[in-house]
Amino acid sequence: MGRHSSLVIVPTYNESHNIRRLIRLVMKLGDIDLLIIDDGSPDGTAEIVKEEQKKFSDHLLLIERPGKLGLGTAYVRGFKYALEHDYQYICEMDADFSHDPNDLPILINEVKDGRADLAVGSRYANGISIINWPLSRLILSYSANLYARFITGLPIFDTTAGYKCIHRKVLEGISVDKISSNGYAFQIELHFRAWIAGFRLKEVAIIFREREEGVSKMSKSIVWEAIWRVWALKIKSIFGAL
Ligand SMILES: Nc1nc2c(ncn2[C@@H]2O[C@H](COP(=O)(O)OP(=O)(O)O[C@H]3O[C@H](CO)[C@@H](O)[C@H](O)[C@@H]3O)[C@@H](O)[C@H]2O)c(=O)[nH]1
Numbered sequence: 303m304g305r306h307s308s309l310v311i312v313p314t315y316n317e318s319h320n321i322r323r324l325i326r327l328v329m330k331l332g333d334i335d336l337l338i339i340d341d342g343s344p345d346g347t348a349e350i351v352k353e354e355q356k357k358f359s360d361h362l363l364l365i366e367r368p369g370k371l372g373l374g375t376a377y378v379r380g381f382k383y384a385l386e387h388d389y390q391y392i393c394e395m396d397a398d399f400s401h402d403p404n405d406l407p408i409l410i411n412e413v414k415d416g417r418a419d420l421a422v423g424s425r426y427a428n429g430i431s432i433i434n435w436p437l438s439r440l441i442l443s444y445s446a447n448l449y450a451r452f453i454t455g456l457p458i459f460d461t462t463a464g465y466k467c468i469h470r471k472v473l474e475g476i477s478v479d480k481i482s483s484n485g486y487a488f489q490i491e492l493h494f495r496a497w498i499a500g501f502r503l504k505e506v507a508i509i510f511r512e513r514e515e516g517v518s519k520m521s522k523s524i525v526w527e528a529i530w531r532v533w534a535l536k537i538k539s540i541f542g543a544l
Pocket residue numbers: 312313314315316317339340341370371372373376395396397398400443462463464465485486489517518519520
């Protein structure tokens with residue numbers, strides 16, 4: 303057991319308008335460490351984190367990478383940190399308040415109390431619980447999830463969900479270095495590897511709100527990666543080559 307058992311990993315790229323408030327909200331929850339993985343944000347996100355570190359000392363951690371290297375590799379870097387520092391419950395969360403930090407204890411308790419090995423904060427577990435997304439984004443996300451679910455057989459509705467709590471045994475069991483997707487496909491790959499390895503996934507309904515500050519980093523290449531990656535994952539799993 304580490305000094306503190308729960309670690310929330312938040313990747314950031316140009317989140318200067320959100321990060322201070324996010325840090326303060328998470329720190330208020332107590333008993334949770336926060337690790338920011340910043341990719342050299344030109345808007346000075348990392349500098350704000352450093353200012354806040356004076357207040358929250360070793361409960362607020364920062365890893366800086368030299369340039370925009372993608373959400374997937376940011377999380378893999380964070381997972382390795384969590385494993386090296388003996389954290390038991392490891393969460394993923396966006397920096398932009400799409401994910402309500404007040405849901406963190408709910409996700410963590412699902413895993414802590416043994417109801418799941420991986421608790422997925424789901425936008426589609428209870429109908430559709432997304433606020434303020436343009437219809438085009440909703441259709442894209444919903445159909446991407448149907449597609450990924452159909453091909454992989456994953457037993458969850460929100461395969462690309464980016465809000466979750468993972469027991470460390472899952473990260474140990476799937477060898478995080480093997481994860482090779484980098485965009486939203488990263489989320490599908492993580493869920494798929496955990497499920498194939500026999501871990502229990504459970505969806506917990508959350509409300510997802512479109513960000514009010516900053517912009518989404520979604521791009522065409524992220525969408526394409528998700529389209530072909532699900533096939534690659536499925537084929538690899540059929541041949542036992544995951
Ligand atoms: N370090 C780092 N952080 C990044 C990068 N790209 C995005 N981020 C950070 O990752 C978080 C999510 O990025 P957004 O660009 O806001 O994502 P989104 O379009 O709202 O996508 C959300 O929904 C997807 C599914 O629809 C999810 O798959 C995704 O994980 C996320 O939750 C934010 O904190 C953002 O700053 C990157 O290259 N590097």
